[in-house]
Amino acid sequence: MTETSSNSTNIAENLTQIQLNISKFCQKYQRDPQDIKLLAVSKTRPTKDIRLAYSAGQTQFGENYLQESLQKIHDLSDLAIEWHFIGAIQSNKTRELAENFAWVHSIDRLKIARRLSNQRTKSLPPLNICLQINISEEKSKSGFNINEVEVAVDEVIHLPNLRLRGLMAIPAKADSLEEQRATFAEMKSLLKTLQTKYPQIDTLSMGMTGDMEAAIAEGSTMLRIGTAIFGARNLSGL
Numbered sequence: 001m002t003e004t005s006s007n008s009t010n011i012a013e014n015l016t017q018i019q020l021n022i023s024k025f026c027q028k029y030q031r032d033p034q035d036i037k038l039l040a041v042s043k044t045r046p047t048k049d050i051r052l053a054y055s056a057g058q059t060q061f062g063e064n065y066l067q068e069s070l071q072k073i074h075d076l077s078d079l080a081i082e083w084h085f086i087g088a089i090q091s092n093k094t095r096e097l098a099e100n101f102a103w104v105h106s107i108d109r110l111k112i113a114r115r116l117s118n119q120r121t122k123s124l125p126p127l128n129i130c131l132q133i134n135i136s137e138e139k140s141k142s143g144f145n146i147n148e149v150e151v152a153v154d155e156v157i158h159l160p161n162l163r164l165r166g167l168m169a170i171p172a173k174a175d176s177l178e179e180q181r182a183t184f185a186e187m188k189s190l191l192k193t194l195q196t197k198y199p200q201i202d203t204l205s206m207g208m209t210g211d212m213e214a215a216i217a218e219g220s221t222m223l224r225i226g227t228a229i230f231g232a233r234n235l236s237g238l
């Protein structure tokens with residue numbers, strides 16, 4: 001019991017601290033804090049921690065692993081959580097995504113968007129999606145290359161049962177604020193280009209625990225934060 005209450009304090013305090021940091025960086029970079037949503041990345045965390053964050057006012061959660069997330073969605077169905085999928089997508093698993101999530105950020109090929117469009121439950125609102133951009137052009141990472149994005153958007157924007165919200169990126173690790181900003185600035189400019197044709201596109205999903213300031217400086221509208229809320233994850237490399 002004591003363990004639960006100390007965790008509870010930590011997670012609630014961490015969320016408060018992050019909101020303070022968001023406000024501080026918004027002031028520094030002349031952003032409106034209302035334009036930045038906080039997605040709590042809860043992969044590998046027990047449902048108990050998600051309940052604690054929810055009690056502290058956090059309602060949007062991001063998950064990476066399908067089986068784990070379906071179990072959590074089931075176990076937490078008494079809470080009004082908005083679930084976001086941010087992990088790698090296997091094309092034979094799209095139906096579960098289409099039936100259980102409000103958002104999918106990690107669409108890295110057209111085939112996935114087409115399948116989600118066909119499989120989205122008709123009684124649910126359109127599935128919000130972002131196209132993942134391989135912004136650092138790493139061979140090991142998935143995502144559209146910058147020069148493929150416009151053509152992909154021209155198709156995806158017309159797919160029924162989906163609502164294209166914007167772009168997502170996981171940049172290569174960079175240590176300085178300047179390097180981090182340079183990469184996120186490319187995302188910002190790409191979004192701007194798309195918005196001239198499709199003004200309804202409104203989302204830049206970027207910024208994690210280690211590059212939150214750079215992401216806010218360059219126009220992020222959705223931060224995906226795990227470690228700073230829940231503490232360090234056990235499994236290395238996740």
Ligand SMILES: *Cc1c(COP(=O)(O)O)cnc(C)c1O
Pocket residue numbers: 041043064086087170208209210224225226227228238
């Ligand atoms: C794990 C993960 C995050 C959160 O990373 P932290 O460094 O723990 O804040 C954000 N986005 C994606 C896609 C992730 O896989």
